[in-house]
Amino acid sequence: MALFYILLIFMVIAAIIAVETKDLLSAVICVGAIGFGGSLMFLLLRAPDIAMTQIVVEVLGLVILIRATISRDLTFISGDREFFGTVASVVILFLVFMAGMRICDTLPEFGEPVFAQRPEAASQAYIAKGLNDTGATNIVTSIYLDYRAYDTLGEATVLFTAVIGATAILRSRSRKRLEDPEL
Amino acid sequence: MAYALCFLLFMIGLYCAVVKKNMVKIVLGIVIMEYAVNLFLIMLGYVKGGVAPIIERSQYDGATKAIASEFLNASVDPLPQALVLTSIVISLGSLALMISICIRTYAKYGTFDITEIRRLRG
Numbered sequence: 001m002a003l004f005y006i007l008l009i010f011m012v013i014a015a016i017i018a019v020e021t022k023d024l025l026s027a028v029i030c031v032g033a034i035g036f037g038g039s040l041m042f043l044l045l046r047a048p049d050i051a052m053t054q055i056v057v058e059v060l061g062l063v064i065l066i067r068a069t070i071s072r073d074l075t076f077i078s079g080d081r082e083f084f085g086t087v088a089s090v091v092i093l094f095l096v097f098m099a100g101m102r103i104c105d106t107l108p109e110f111g112e113p114v115f116a117q118r119p120e121a122a123s124q125a126y127i128a129k130g131l132n133d134t135g136a137t138n139i140v141t142s143i144y145l146d147y148r149a150y151d152t153l154g155e156a157t158v159l160f161t162a163v164i165g166a167t168a169i170l171r172s173r174s175r176k177r178l179e180d181p182e183l
Numbered sequence: 184m185a186y187a188l189c190f191l192l193f194m195i196g197l198y199c200a201v202v203k204k205n206m207v208k209i210v211l212g213i214v215i216m217e218y219a220v221n222l223f224l225i226m227l228g229y230v231k232g233g234v235a236p237i238i239e240r241s242q243y244d245g246a247t248k249a250i251a252s253e254f255l256n257a258s259v260d261p262l263p264q265a266l267v268l269t270s271i272v273i274s275l276g277s278l279a280l281m282i283s284i285c286i287r288t289y290a291k292y293g294t295f296d297i298t299e300i301r302r303l304r305g
Contacts, residue, residue, distance in 0.1 A: 008188040015192055015215050019199040024207050024295075031211050034192075038218050045225050046235040046259045050267055057275045061214070068282045069207055089201045093194060100190050110185045111231030115260050123228070123262045127255060131238055132248050139236035139258070143265035155269045162276030166283040 001111075003044060011037045024069040032062045049140050185226060193219035206288065206295045210281045217274045221267045228260025236261040 011034050018030035035058035042051040108114050115121040126143055136142040144152055196219060199212030236258045242251040285295065292300050 004185055005188070008185060008192075011218075012188060012192055012195065015195040018211055018215070019195055019203070019208070024205070027208065027211055031214055034215060034218055038222055041222060042225060045229045046233050047225050047264045047267075048235055048237075050221075050225060050264055050271065053268055053271050057271050061275055061278050064279055064282050065207070065210075068285050086202055090198070093198055093201065096197075097190070097194050100194070101187060104186045104190060107186055107227075110226065111229055113228050113230060113260055115228065115262075116230055123260045126261055127236065127258050128250065130261075131243065131250060137238045137243075139238070139261040140264045140268070143261055144268060148265060151266070151269055155272055158273050159276045162273075162280045166279045169280070169283045169287050 004041070007037050007041050007044070011041075025066070028062065028065045028069055031065070032058060035061070047140075049138070186223065189219055189223045189226060192222070204297050206285045206297055207282075209297075210278070210285060213281070214274070214278060217270070221270055221274075224263045224267050224270075228263045230257060230259050233257050233259040235259065236264070 014030045014033040018027045039051045039054040115123045130139040130142040134142040134146040196212045196215030234257045242254045
């Protein structure tokens with residue numbers, strides 16, 4: 001249990017460094033530290049599938065982020081936005097934080113989730129019937145690829161749409177210019 | 184306490200996305216928020232002393248198709264895990280899109296500073 005708190009505090013410290021450091025490359029590396037800390041956290045929370053996905057996505061995301069930050073001359077941008085706007089945002093964020101802390105008190109105790117106390121919860125049905133319904137010993141797989149397969153289809157659609165968007169944005173020359181080099 | 188630390192992580196990401204004027208810093212803030220939300224959803228389903236939702240061979244009786252009760256009582260919640268799996272993959276796609284917008288803006292304006300990019304106004 002103490003390991004959870006150590007990892008969470010590590011992630012919070014890495015996030016503070018990522019936000020406050022001046023060098024963009026250091027900030028990107030700190031975000032990578034948060035991601036890998038989160039992956040360890042998922043492993044300790046008994047979610048091995050998420051931990052593996054998180055590591056793969058983390059490596060790819062770091063490559064993308066480093067591609068954006070490396071070999072840019074102007075990676076040192078210091079200072080925040082104008083003073084009044086910053087103060088107003090910080091005050092609003094502080095109020096949101098206090099409100100969220102009040103909500104944290106109403107949540108169930110960590111380690112005693114709501115679904116375990118309710119036999120009619122959907123998760124209980126998945127755990128009890130998942131193997132016999134779908135034939136997958138991993139219940140996460142049976143939900144991901146059988147009970148909620150349309151979710152996965154939508155995820156693939158969103159992913160490919162994002163890839164199409166990124167390709168369209170990054171393409172350096174338009175088709176019109178390729179046909180007519182005078183433009 | 185664990186939820187509060189997770190919420191603090193979210194608020195740090197939100198602060199980064201709202202206050203900073205470097206485009207890549209804003210993207211990093213959004214990424215930190217994604218991590219915090221994913222972690223929070225998984226933590227909501229954690230059972231103290233629980234096991235991963237994977238049934239072992241010894242816990243399944245093939246003849247009666249019955250699953251051992253020690254798995255039924257100790258398994259963590261599989262539903263948020265399946266949905267967070269979707270969320271993590273989508274966050275990679277949105278990260279690629281945001282970073283490509285940043286690279287394109289840098290190529291056009293020569294800076295990541297959003298206060299310098301005046302012509303972006305509609």
